[in-house]
Amino acid sequence: MAAMPPEQVGYVPDKLKKAEKRIRTQSYDTEAWSVLIRDSQMKPIENARPVYEQLVEQFPTSGKYWRIYIEQEVI
Structure with a gap:
């Protein structure tokens, strides 16, 4: 079975899943938050x-x- 391309709706890379899991267990994990921030910066603000x-x-x-949040809102 072929891997899903990133463009496919609903695709969540493993690194994002791991970061979300780390944040659920340690909410102040800034490294995990950084992964989510970098991903979010590439998405529309909505x-x-x-x-x-x-x-x-x-x-x-x-x-x-x-x-970071405000800059994303005004772009």
Whole structure:
């Protein structure tokens, strides 16, 4: 059976699945959050917004994360 191409709807790379799992067990795992942020930066804001909302909810005082979110909103 051939692997699914990334363009296929519903495809989630293993690295994203692993990052999400790590965040569920350790919500302050910044390395896992970085994986999700990088992925979100390549998506339209409508699709990425839930990740950014979770990010700033988890790290409400992090100006760095707020800046990333705001920059994505204004692009």
